[in-house]
Amino acid sequence: MPMLDHDRGQAYYRHWPSADPRAAVIFLHGFGEHTGLYHRYAFALNAAGIDLWAVDQFGHGLTGGERGDIVSIEASCDLADSITDLAARHRPDLPLFAQGHSFGSVVTLWRLLDASGRYRAGIVSGVPIAPMSELADTADSFDLDPTWLSADPFYLDSLQHDPLAFVGASGSALFSELGKAWSRFGSELASLAVPTLALHGEDDPVAPIEPVRAYAEQIEPLQLRVFPGGRHDILNETAHREVAAAVIEFVAAQTTG
Template identity: 40%
Template sequence: MPFIDGYRHPFYYRSWRADHPRARVLLLHGFGENTGHYHRLAHALNAGGYDVFGPDHVGHGHTGGTPRGYFPSVAELAENAAILVDHIETDEPTLPVAIVGHSLGALAGAMLAISEPGKWTCLAMTGAPLWGLPAAAAGRTDLVMSRDEAYLDALANDPLGFDTGPAESNLWSAIGLAGSRIRCSLPALGLPVLLVNGEHDAFAPAPQAVDFAAELMSGRAVTIAGGYHDIPNDRAHAEVGRIIIDALDQSLHSVLA
């Protein structure tokens, strides 16, 4: 299985190849997930002409770590992602690269975009908790993350799944630090940024995403009616995929023009 040396320890990565790629997408999963939950989105991106690759974050999936779900910082996840990009680029360094991240992965992607400005064609963030843990969600165990039965079944029966509870305090502490930096730094970049949020997202409220997009030099926010936090794996996953691909296509056209 493909492991490469990361910032501290080796990490696992997965790739999905297009027949005739026009560009690449770095795909960064959310907390409690792994790359194995993103086949649908990755295949949609392949059909759009994008090679896709992404790591299992520290504490997640095949990368593992103890305790499960724990990671030192969002910046370290971004560093591993940067290492993966360098690794993938050895075979075709001229292909443009966009970043697509969900929730925790969205923040890691934004941290990477900030640390290496000018390298990426686009940053697409779904369910990005840029403002930390909302007071209304604190301590709740009854929140709906998705209504998509296939995704919920995959989570429930994933042999790489784990009880996220013990690692959640670390999660929100790390997200709070990263979110503050991203909100301050991202508006200074000219990078096209797409924010996609579910109407009922309990961790990344759609109205805040709309307001933040207005602060960006090239920002756009889309709210998915009836959607929840895990919006790329919710019932509207096909619509979300089309929205992301459209944003990537527009940014790629600008780069190649």
């Protein structure tokens, strides 16, 4: 299996190559997920000439660790650095895009603040950009109702039957790191300089859209694209084709002219 080395152990990654790529996307999944849940998205990008690289975060998928224990934002940043290095070595001529979903999008914004020169642009989806007090109260036993995530029956079936996916685990590490990110974003996100596309379901019950909308109105490089009726896992919603098309359009806009 393809693995990245880290001082906390090895991390599994996937690479979906395009036959004739014009860009590469570095993707970080969210809590309870793993890279294998994104094959539809990967194939859509590949068809448009975009490579996708993705890594199973600590405590997820085929990467080791206690279930749901993402360790820290810094550990996730290390994984993103490693797979970015790999993608850059594989095709040094391709522009790189940093992307994340849910907790992965928090890490992506963190990285765009710290390493803006490394990426042509950023893409985030379902980003919990501000405190979620209702969910934080249940952090010790964090359980998500699958219907909060998507209305796509294919995806919901995957969540139910995929042994590598889960919707419940301790959220202590997750909410500790989210708190750290929320504090930083409140004081520093206004300095975001990298063009960044935020994809969000209008009916997301996990990470409400209002804080994202407020930030997008204040931060010029942050563009918000809203999908009516969409829930949290917008890349795996019933509108997943439209969401992938929005990403492809954004990548094209950032790589032409």
